[in-house]
Amino acid sequence: MREKLGLSKEKIAAARSLAGAICAPVLSFIDGHTSAAVERATLRLMGADGADREGVPVPNLAVDALRDRLPGGAALWYANALVATGSSVGELNRKISEGFDLSRLPLADAAAARAKAEELAASGLGRVAANRAAREKKLADFAGANGDPLLYLIVATGNIFEDVKQARSAARRGADVIAVIRTTAQSLLDYVPYGATTEGFGGTYATQENFRIMRAALDEVGEEEKRYIRLTNYASGLCMPEIAAMGALERLDMILNDSMYGILFRDINMYRTFVDQRFSRMINAYAGIVINTGEDNYLTTSDAFDKAYTVLASQFLNERFAYAAGLEPWQMGLGHAYEMDPSIPDSFLYEFAQAQMAREIFPDHPLKYMPPTKYMSGDIFAGLTMDTLFNFVSKATGQGIHLLGMLTEAIHTPFMMDRAIAVDDARYVMRAMASFGDDIEFRRDGIMVRRARDVLDRTLGFLRELEGTGLMDAIAAGMFADVARPKDGGKGLDGLVEKDPSYWNPVERRLAAALPIR
Amino acid sequence: MARIVRPYGDTLDDGKVQLSFTLPVPSGARALEAARELVLGWGFRECEIAHSAPLDDEFTFFVAYAKTERGIDFDAVTADSGDAEKPMAMDDINDFIRERIGRKVVIVGACTGFDAHTVGIDAIMNMKGCNHHYGLERYPMVEAHNLGAQVPNERLIEFARKVRADAILISQVVTQKDVHLENLARFVELLEAAGERGRFICVVGGPRVSNKMAAQLGFDAGFGRGTYAEDVATYIVKKLAAPAR
Numbered sequence: 001m002r003e004k005l006g007l008s009k010e011k012i013a014a015a016r017s018l019a020g021a022i023c024a025p026v027l028s029f030i031d032g033h034t035s036a037a038v039e040r041a042t043l044r045l046m047g048a049d050g051a052d053r054e055g056v057p058v059p060n061l062a063v064d065a066l067r068d069r070l071p072g073g074a075a076l077w078y079a080n081a082l083v084a085t086g087s088s089v090g091e092l093n094r095k096i097s098e099g100f101d102l103s104r105l106p107l108a109d110a111a112a113a114r115a116k117a118e119e120l121a122a123s124g125l126g127r128v129a130a131n132r133a134a135r136e137k138k139l140a141d142f143a144g145a146n147g148d149p150l151l152y153l154i155v156a157t158g159n160i161f162e163d164v165k166q167a168r169s170a171a172r173r174g175a176d177v178i179a180v181i182r183t184t185a186q187s188l189l190d191y192v193p194y195g196a197t198t199e200g201f202g203g204t205y206a207t208q209e210n211f212r213i214m215r216a217a218l219d220e221v222g223e224e225e226k227r228y229i230r231l232t233n234y235a236s237g238l239c240m241p242e243i244a245a246m247g248a249l250e251r252l253d254m255i256l257n258d259s260m261y262g263i264l265f266r267d268i269n270m271y272r273t274f275v276d277q278r279f280s281r282m283i284n285a286y287a288g289i290v291i292n293t294g295e296d297n298y299l300t301t302s303d304a305f306d307k308a309y310t311v312l313a314s315q316f317l318n319e320r321f322a323y324a325a326g327l328e329p330w331q332m333g334l335g336h337a338y339e340m341d342p343s344i345p346d347s348f349l350y351e352f353a354q355a356q357m358a359r360e361i362f363p364d365h366p367l368k369y370m371p372p373t374k375y376m377s378g379d380i381f382a383g384l385t386m387d388t389l390f391n392f393v394s395k396a397t398g399q400g401i402h403l404l405g406m407l408t409e410a411i412h413t414p415f416m417m418d419r420a421i422a423v424d425d426a427r428y429v430m431r432a433m434a435s436f437g438d439d440i441e442f443r444r445d446g447i448m449v450r451r452a453r454d455v456l457d458r459t460l461g462f463l464r465e466l467e468g469t470g471l472m473d474a475i476a477a478g479m480f481a482d483v484a485r486p487k488d489g490g491k492g493l494d495g496l497v498e499k500d501p502s503y504w505n506p507v508e509r510r511l512a513a514a515l516p517i518r
Numbered sequence: 519m520a521r522i523v524r525p526y527g528d529t530l531d532d533g534k535v536q537l538s539f540t541l542p543v544p545s546g547a548r549a550l551e552a553a554r555e556l557v558l559g560w561g562f563r564e565c566e567i568a569h570s571a572p573l574d575d576e577f578t579f580f581v582a583y584a585k586t587e588r589g590i591d592f593d594a595v596t597a598d599s600g601d602a603e604k605p606m607a608m609d610d611i612n613d614f615i616r617e618r619i620g621r622k623v624v625i626v627g628a629c630t631g632f633d634a635h636t637v638g639i640d641a642i643m644n645m646k647g648c649n650h651h652y653g654l655e656r657y658p659m660v661e662a663h664n665l666g667a668q669v670p671n672e673r674l675i676e677f678a679r680k681v682r683a684d685a686i687l688i689s690q691v692v693t694q695k696d697v698h699l700e701n702l703a704r705f706v707e708l709l710e711a712a713g714e715r716g717r718f719i720c721v722v723g724g725p726r727v728s729n730k731m732a733a734q735l736g737f738d739a740g741f742g743r744g745t746y747a748e749d750v751a752t753y754i755v756k757k758l759a760a761p762a763r
Contacts, residue, residue, distance in 0.1 A: 169574035185632035201697045
């Protein structure tokens with residue numbers, strides 16, 4: 001993609017270095033802490049699985065029992081139980097689900113327990129690495145078959161088996177990515193439900209079994225269509241690291257994994273969120289999963305024209321946190337959206353300029369582009385027109401991941417036919433515009449060039465303000481998305497744990513050693 | 519006097535209707551005929567299947583045009599909405615409050631239960647409003663408190679007591695499988711149990727909310743799609759000023 005905007009390289013570099021300075025104190029806070037969810041994810045990668053009769057998952061039973069020992073990490077105690085009782089992982093999980101309390105066993109042989117934990121961590125991460133290799137092979141086998149950008153479609157029936165039918169139909173129609181939207185409020189559960197589920201509201205529970213069912217269905221339809229169909233789920237919430245662990249174990253390809261979304265839009269405690277996002281992103285980095293960030297949310301809650309700079313600022317912060325978790329640029333699906341008020345004259349030019357700006361500032365990142373939702377009114381015909389312009393901008397600016405707009409947005413979760421209309425519209429526009437982006441240049445002092453410069457300038461101003469205030473204080477003061485979140489407020493603070501010098505986590509150590517953490 | 523109206527295509531009383539739907543059958547001649555007969559079975563007089571396409575092996579999409587002879591007596595219809603009367607403009611509402619109520623009107627709003635979609639309550643309450651209709655925070659004579667999303671009923675009521683609210687607005691966006699109904703009913707039950715139902719004007723809003731549904735649940739009014747702050751404010755201030763309260 002040729003550059004069109006003439007953005008100042010110095011300003012872009014200054015923004016990146018400000019993002020580094022803003023994130024640095026948060027990163028050192030993260031280094032000193034773990035959380036219940038981080039420990040549960042660690043145990044999941046070591047093999048903890050299953051649930052008791054009430055549906056409480058084994059990782060929760062284990063970590064809750066070890067509550068007082070979490071400053072040292074849960075891994076050693078899980079392995080200790082295996083060594084002390086001579087059980088297999090499956091047997092231990094069953095015992096825990098029947099009420100066996102891990103904390104009641106004294107540490108018998110520390111060296112043996114550590115060796116056992118290392119073995120389990122190696123085995124879990126080995127499965128993740130094998131999944132990554134399997135994905136890479138399929139992508140190589142079907143090279144060139146996916147759309148550019150990838151067409152991303154959502155299914156949300158509440159019933160995983162109904163979701164499979166919808167997903168299969170969408171994939172056959174041309175979808176490259178299937179996202180299974182989670183049931184309302186799953187992000188507020190401090191556990192991940194167990195098993196296949198058929199009841200959800202506005203979406204389907206994210207469970208490991210549901211991941212497995214959808215993965216198998218998409219692999220099947222992918223073989224028929226000679227195209228790799230990517231699977232996506234959502235990690236924001238109180239179980240961010242566990243969803244990432246389950247996704248890594250079941251070969252998800254993308255995960256919604258914003259560094260601040262949970263704080264701002266779900267009122268989850270900021271300390272907890274920052275700690276959880278780091279570990280979840282390390283898992284995603286290792287698994288070769290592409291993260292998607294949630295900047296579109298800034299535009300649905302605030303004005304898309306006035307607040308465009310908050311999107312760019314958040315992209316710089318998400319990028320910095322992603323580097324610090326070992327993600328590479330090709331894994332950073334930074335978010336943005338086409339949400340401007342359609343009654344603004346030249347709104348299309350501003351959207352086009354901003355999408356091009358994101359592309360030029362983040363040239364190696366796939367960029368996740370979100371469709372109009374805020375001004376979708378129930379007029380399905382006007383909605384399709386807006387989606388068409390969105391499709392145009394996406395193709396013309398080389399976006400990587402294109403979430404298809406639905407003409408029935410604001411009416412219902414998509415019908416099968418709504419998705420087909422969306423795919424057909426996008427494929428037509430993208431075929432018709434195939435070389436448009438390479439064939440045009442922007443007027444040097446035109447509306448679009450000036451808009452992009454203006455947004456970058458405002459972003460720099462905002463980042464300077466953030467650096468002065470400090471990120472956590474800025475969130476507490478309501479500088480993001482017009483919501484103020486007190487540092488000690490929100491959900492999940494009780495699951496935050498300060499690490500002891502003795503803290504030991506073989507999964508984290510292996511991840512840190514394998515990843516290009518910057 | 520009856521005034522019968524029918525759908526209008528390009529000629530008065532031609533009764534033309536456009537439909538689109540999906541059937542769980544493979545596409546083909548049989549599917550086309552099935553769709554046509556189905557539309558006729560719904561009572562339409564003519565049906566043309568303008569477009570059909572397979573969505574999957576077992577699903578076919580149709581666009582159909584049909585003609586109906588059924589009409590409706592428009593004069594006999596009454597609107598189902600708390601906003602049936604024309605809303606006042608923002609400045610007029612503030613003047614009305616100054617003259618007829620003589621103090622600021624306190625309005626508390628929230629998206630309750632598990633619903634995390636603040637788009638509705640924000641459109642009504644935020645300073646900026648929606649579609650160039652300013653929200654209640656911009657009204658000088660309104661003290662507006664927007665508690666945001668996922669607010670438990672108990673907390674909303676407690677807050678309304680604390681600020682001595684005149685009205686409580688609840689937004690419900692997620693309505694799949696009627697998850698919102700139970701939560702709304704529970705809100706009214708809590709107020710009734712505390713003997714405080716009469717203390718607040720209770721209003722519910724959302725894309726799938728109707729005034730009829732609101733009344734059934736024990737709310738004073740319900741506002742659906744296309745509602746702006748002035749619709750809600752007009753209703754509240756008139757009800758506050760009405761002598762019957």
